[in-house]
Amino acid sequence: MTTTKEPRRAKAPALPSVAPAGQAEEPRIPDPLELDAAATAPRPEYYGFDIVPPPDRPPQTEREREIYTLGDGEMLVNMGPQHPSTHGVMRLVLKVRGEVVIDLDPVLGYLHRGIEKLCENATYTTVMTYVDPMDYMSAMHNEHAPAIAFEKLYGIKAPRRAEYIRALVVELNRVFSHGLMMGFLALDMGGLTPILYSFINRDQVVDLLSAISGQRMLFNFFRVGGVNFDVNDEFLSRLGTWRAGVLDTIEMNEKILTENEIFGARTKGMGVLSGQQAIDLGVSGPNLRASGVPFDVRRAHPYSIYPELEFEVITQEGGDTYARYLQRVAELKQSIHLIDQIVDRMPHGPVQAQVPGIIRPRPGRAYAAVESPRGLYSVYAISDGGPNPYRFRMRDPSFISLQVLPKLMPGHLIADTMAVMASFDPIMGGVDK
Amino acid sequence: MAVRTPAKSSKALLEPAATELMVTAPQASTMLTTPPPDQIIIPDAAGDDPLLAEFGMEAHPQGGFHGLLEVIPTKADYILDLIRANSLWPLLSGLSCCAIEMMSTATPMNDMDRFGMFPMRASPRQADVLIVAGTLTTKMAGPLVRLWAQMPEPKWCVAMGTCTTSGGRFKRSYSVVQGVDRVMPVDVYVPGCPPRPEGLIYGMMKLHELVKQRRGEWATYADRGPELRSWEGDVR
């Protein structure tokens, strides 16, 4: 051992002394009765983990001043960009009194990727890869609108078989998107089973779509002048198997949710949106039709082969969360019926018109709108004669639907905000572009 | 000379003092009774301990191989690593499209629960792995780094998708962080746009290997201290 050095002593840690250094005092254990006085003394404002103080710059606008001015007993609660709801990154600043929401400010932009600006530097075919991840749950619709707009600019029409394939994949996309909405609605209210069933359905449909387009989610399937690949045997065999089982898969979810007492109590009468209010706010799609307004882009401004298919515009009454849920279930079944019709009537022919790889449309403007599972999704494209679009503007329905929140939420409890928001089915990729 | 044998049986773990007595063999006879408190010999610095000096471990302030973790992990470490690897709880940090594929990995068709990873914790305090799934934008970078800082160690980061690996298809965008490794240390990169669920599971298996072999960023991260590169100037 070390014989030359002395053994070191263990130094005992010194207790922190409460008294100043001059006096040697024992640390005081506070008397239990004294805590009462301390506990009842007036305390400064408490900022907890998820309570956000008002922003420290002066409010820029009237509305901001309205939201961030706290009255008596009111508090700001931050449902921050990362929260267990699965809609993506959105921040809601709630002004609450107790548990009741008084006002709401959605803060967006946490997923803003600058897609419109990037598309101005992309060729017309490359634009398809940029628009896919916008509304990533309905990527086929995201590509459908630019395809129609560019075809209008270029002055061509896609072949009929291509239009039928487009309608087929678009309706398949609608099936799994609505199916997932059912699962997310239940998940936001705490039910963990329906989301698993929804994902079973989604994975089956996505296997189908990957057989035809090669990709599970961001398909890059549409081209100016048609679609990329034709229907193949693998797709047809999977389609047959899927079609035989899909109604049972949806039934699994419906059995849990539609007649469920708890689900009903949490959704009926919540977030009631009247038809006039919905139109005023720009809401479209299943959200609008659940409030009773029969506006469906497939019937109002027909595109593709929808004039030849038989379907009705479904509406619900009431405009509450339950009506929006029922609307989507009904549209899901309608989409399956549409898929049957499309598969029956699909003609033979080419699937892509022969256009050059880099197209140069004549200078002009074109507007194309499609019915996405979230509403009216439209593209306004301006061409200047070059290989890139001069202006490529996308109008996303989820973005506009979010304006509904400050109008509907006041009066509800915090836990209901998620349920009402889930019933509008926003996808943050589309909201933030 | 005293030789410290690596613990070969679990009995050695239960009696750490036994190695101490083995070390001080010449004085073992004097230690049969409880020594008085002022004569407890505790090596104050690693440099004082000849045992560490013999193995060249004295340079590290806590006595170990500098820069690496223990070369011969004990059974306890091995079991700890197995436990950690087989129950890595991810943080629900799905930002965009890859989040849907991450959820698809967690659901019955591609079950991540078989690897112990099903409970997606909403709170960073309870999570082990931050699977960054989706495009990271400059506005979201602040909250995400705060989430990473709130996660207790040991923690790992998986960059899922090409957007988090390198900016992905948004390479020239004005508001996308070109790869999440500009703001936090990443252990596993899973490329794909989006990666298939099988791909994410492959990435998680690689993470299991990293955890069991004590490689990866958190090992050196814990050792050296956090070195987060500033994201304000260097994101593009």
Added chain:
Amino acid sequence: MGHLRRPRSRAALLGRRRPLTAPASAGPLVRLLTDRFAGTVTDLWTDEDTVEVQVPGDQIVFTLRTLRDDPDFAFFFLADAAAVDYGVGNRFEVVYHLHSDRHPTWLRVRVRVNRENPVTPSVTSLWEGAMFHEREMYDMMGIVFEGNRDLRRIYMSPDYRSFPQRKDFLLPDDAADSPSAGNRPLERPETWDLTRLGDAAAHRDEPGGPL
């Protein structure tokens, strides 16, 4: 000697461009617009599914209110409000797309906005749903909407200083290399030589596989 025409495939026939649709014959909507808004509306243009008009900035709220409330028009739904930047010396434009149940076409209303002083009236008094549209147009282009109660940035952080979708905001890195700046390598055959990219690309087609 006649030309021997090669039979073209059906796909090629489909890819041939039709002539631009001539302005359609005056449908009821066009007649109504010319009657009712004779002085205000200029530059009427139609396509097979869109009627486009241009309206001066000071008349826009009145025009849109009439289009919305008048039962002959009944354009109750504002589908889209977009902003376009026509370049640095040029103008901005705000484009509204309206939908009506009574008319089968879309109605596109374009408003010119001065680029040096981009102020235009807001339509949030007509449609509350225009609020996010206008916030986005302000955030991305810098167009100020008078009468909007909440004109602040929506996508970028509140302290962001530029307007990204303007034409003079160039994407960093390779704005100079982008096709819009004139760099179009796919159109220049001399750039199709892969050997200049290095060994791997040059030896790509040789047998033997990678490495």
